[in-house]
Amino acid sequence: xxxxxxxxxxxxxxxxxxxxxxGCIDDCVTCAAFCTVCADACLAEEDVSAMVRCVRRCLDCxxxxxxxxxxxxxxxxxxxxTQSAAIEACLAACRACAEECERHAAxxxxxxLCAEQCRRCERACEALLAAVGAA
Amino acid sequence: xxxxxxxxxxxxxxxxxxxxxxGCIDDCVTCAAFCTVCADACLAEEDVSAMVRCVRRCLDCxxxxxxxxxxxxxxxxxxxxTQSAAIEACLAACRACAEECERHAAxxxxxxLCAEQCRRCERACEALLAAVGAA
Amino acid sequence: xxxxxxxxxxxxxxxxxxxxxxGCIDDCVTCAAFCTVCADACLAEEDVSAMVRCVRRCLDCxxxxxxxxxxxxxxxxxxxxTQSAAIEACLAACRACAEECERHAAxxxxxxLCAEQCRRCERACEALLAAVGAA
Amino acid sequence: xxxxxxxxxxxxxxxxxxxxxxGCIDDCVTCAAFCTVCADACLAEEDVSAMVRCVRRCLDCxxxxxxxxxxxxxxxxxxxxTQSAAIEACLAACRACAEECERHAAxxxxxxLCAEQCRRCERACEALLAAVGAA
Numbered sequence: 001x002x003x004x005x006x007x008x009x010x011x012x013x014x015x016x017x018x019x020x021x022x023g024c025i026d027d028c029v030t031c032a033a034f035c036t037v038c039a040d041a042c043l044a045e046e047d048v049s050a051m052v053r054c055v056r057r058c059l060d061c062x063x064x065x066x067x068x069x070x071x072x073x074x075x076x077x078x079x080x081x082t083q084s085a086a087i088e089a090c091l092a093a094c095r096a097c098a099e100e101c102e103r104h105a106a107x108x109x110x111x112x113l114c115a116e117q118c119r120r121c122e123r124a125c126e127a128l129l130a131a132v133g134a135a
Numbered sequence: 136x137x138x139x140x141x142x143x144x145x146x147x148x149x150x151x152x153x154x155x156x157x158g159c160i161d162d163c164v165t166c167a168a169f170c171t172v173c174a175d176a177c178l179a180e181e182d183v184s185a186m187v188r189c190v191r192r193c194l195d196c197x198x199x200x201x202x203x204x205x206x207x208x209x210x211x212x213x214x215x216x217t218q219s220a221a222i223e224a225c226l227a228a229c230r231a232c233a234e235e236c237e238r239h240a241a242x243x244x245x246x247x248l249c250a251e252q253c254r255r256c257e258r259a260c261e262a263l264l265a266a267v268g269a270a
Numbered sequence: 271x272x273x274x275x276x277x278x279x280x281x282x283x284x285x286x287x288x289x290x291x292x293g294c295i296d297d298c299v300t301c302a303a304f305c306t307v308c309a310d311a312c313l314a315e316e317d318v319s320a321m322v323r324c325v326r327r328c329l330d331c332x333x334x335x336x337x338x339x340x341x342x343x344x345x346x347x348x349x350x351x352t353q354s355a356a357i358e359a360c361l362a363a364c365r366a367c368a369e370e371c372e373r374h375a376a377x378x379x380x381x382x383l384c385a386e387q388c389r390r391c392e393r394a395c396e397a398l399l400a401a402v403g404a405a
Numbered sequence: 406x407x408x409x410x411x412x413x414x415x416x417x418x419x420x421x422x423x424x425x426x427x428g429c430i431d432d433c434v435t436c437a438a439f440c441t442v443c444a445d446a447c448l449a450e451e452d453v454s455a456m457v458r459c460v461r462r463c464l465d466c467x468x469x470x471x472x473x474x475x476x477x478x479x480x481x482x483x484x485x486x487t488q489s490a491a492i493e494a495c496l497a498a499c500r501a502c503a504e505e506c507e508r509h510a511a512x513x514x515x516x517x518l519c520a521e522q523c524r525r526c527e528r529a530c531e532a533l534l535a536a537v538g539a540a
Binding site: 188198199201205206209214219221227230231 | 337366
Binding site: 174175178183184187190191194 | 454
């Protein structure tokens with residue numbers, strides 16, 4: 001379920017267009033969940049030694065997405081530098097994870113699905129960065 | 136988007152029925168996001184001193200839901216006591232948060248929506264506890 | 271640095287004896303850090319396929335310790351069931367991680383150090399559970 | 406206890422000088438704990454409506470410090486952009502939190518202690534950024 005409905009009840013003006021904001025939060029929390037599953041699924045593969053880099057990138061991405069979803073969920077007295085830097089950090093983690101998962105997408109379906117979600121989250125972060133800059 | 140598709144690509148047998156498992160993870164990550172927004176929205180209300188307990192319960196619930204979603208997302212070599220204790224902790228946090236948010240539901244719409252999501256997550260945790268016990 | 275000094279400036283009565291409370295928070299945050307390093311060090315070992323269970327237990331333990339440190343750090347309007355369930359979940363994760371790390375302690379020094387910290391955190395959780403029950 | 410001992414047992418070359426790296430991780434985990442306590446202590450103050458911005462900055466800082474401590478704790482196959490962006494995000498959050506806590510330092514001792522720890526963590530992040538760039 002999207003956070004858009006609850007964001008729209010917030011007493012303060014939102015930091016950006018509600019759809020861009022909710023889209024980024026929704027994609028971040030989904031991406032964190034996908035990366036957590038993918039890291040663990042990679043660990044369970046027979047070729048685990050070939051998946052080490054992928055586990056690592058997925059763990060970083062889950063952490064960055066979780067943190068960023070929390071920081072951009074807050075509308076009260078935001079600090080613009082903290083906000084932008086968090087989105088940038090998430091974007092970098094999504095990109096690095098997508099690149100690695102794409103290398104394994106042909107032989108591990110969880111990597112294919114995870115890469116897709118990372119790319120979706122990367123685009124949502126780019127859209128929110130633009131929307132926040134424009135706000 | 137649900138984690139069910141990616142869970143179904145995991146090389147190991149899942150710790151529980153896929154629908155119960157995915158339902159709990161999906162509700163946990165959504166609940167963490169709702170509680171993060173609600174805590175922040177409470178801080179922005181004029182009657183903030185009446186909302187202090189609600190902020191606190193929302194923060195606890197966001198933390199418990201995040202952790203539990205991560206632990207139950209992992210299917211590789213699970214420790215049954217860790218798993219069950221994490222779900223129990225999440226259940227307790229959802230219940231405490233729902234009870235407090237329900238007290239403010241009539242005058243703060245974010246509390247009404249957050250309480251609903253906490254109750255949904257509470258039921259998903261109960262269902263997963265039953266499914267894990269039966270596995 | 272210990273959180274004891276800042277806990278002692280909190281306007282509310284603490285949920286437990288300051289030394290037991292600060293000890294548990296300090297050990298949880300240290301344990302989360304040790305487990306994060308140990309999971310990653312296990313991934314980098316040549317015998318990574320033998321370390322899969324250890325990675326998984328370390329990741330769970332890092333998540334449980336982080337969440338519990340946050341929940342017990344809060345003194346304002348605590349919910350006793352949430353609090354106790356969080357400490358129990360942390361205790362279970364520390365025990366499961368210690369047991370696995372101990373199996374590798376003779377050949378991987380990071381596992382030996384991590385197991386020691388998990389046992390320390392397990393005892394700190396037990397002490398806090400007793401102190402909270404007595405409060 | 407410092408993570409330096411366990412970092413030194415990692416099979417891979419560290420991403421930076423061990424003292425700078427361990428210093429940053431140690432300060433991040435301590436700062437996350439201080440900010441969690443300070444946010445909650447602010448909520449318990451009688452002048453809570455004057456502390457709203459401080460609560461918010463402390464929550465952001467706790468999230469950023471937790472995430473960054475995890476990402477820089479990993480030495481296996483790091484992505485340099487993810488790493489640097491995480492440290493930058495942490496730096497921004499520490500700075501914003503320190504600035505706000507300093508405004509309340511004269512009348513709330515928890516803010517004074519939290520501001521000090523945020524400044525310490527800010528310097529540790531700057532030192533690690535320099536050390537990572539030089540690596």
